[in-house]
Amino acid sequence: MSFATTDLCDDNPVLLEEGGLAVLPPVFQHFGGRLQFSGPARTLKVFEDNALVRATLEMPGAGHVLVVDGGASMRRALVGGQLGLLAQDNGWSGIVVNGCIRDSAEINACAIGVRALGLHPQKSSKKGEGERDVRVSIAGVAVSPGDWIYADADGVLVARQKLG
Template structure:
């Protein structure tokens, strides 16, 4: 599917007005080979611990996008090269991290799209704490499991329904 986030916004003013379509603030850096990606949302809420991230990325992605509410932490990375490869190999379309990534050269070699606030060399904890499949807030924007993420060079939009 070919799309542009600018066109999605222009073509859906009513959805933007009533909140069924929202734009994430332009604070994310682009990683991975795919600048443009979209898919149905799977959510995680974790804090400086990526054991659940690995557990989810080990499952079939079926073209979905994993949205990780990392609380905006800039103190540790939640996704690294191994998880990028896992996401690619298991059919995930992309990952949006409200937090950091690491091993950026490895992630940039993966056939997925990744957005994160930045890169950080320190790995995360592995306690397995966190929650999955719940409403999260990414840079202040509500994202629900089953929503749709569309990302390209102009930004990231979240829609409550699949957009043509």
């Protein structure tokens, strides 16, 4: 699917006004081999623990985007090179992390798109704490399971329905 986030915003002013379409603040950095990606959201809420991230990426992605609310922690990475490969190999379209990633060179070699707040070399804990398929808040924008994520060079959008 070809799209531009700028065009989606221009074509949907009513959705923007009413909240059916939202733009994530421009605080996310781009990683991964895909600059553009889209798909329905699967959500996780975790904090400095990526066991659920791994378990989710081990499942078939079927073109979904994994949205990880990591509480905006800048103290540990929630996604690394091995998880980037899992996401690529299992058919995920992309990952949005409200937190940090690591192994950026490895992730950049993967055929997925990744957005994250930054990089951090320290790995996360692996206790398995967190919630799956719940409404999360990413940089102040609510994301529910099944919402559509659209990401390109100009930004990241969250839509309550598929656009286009």
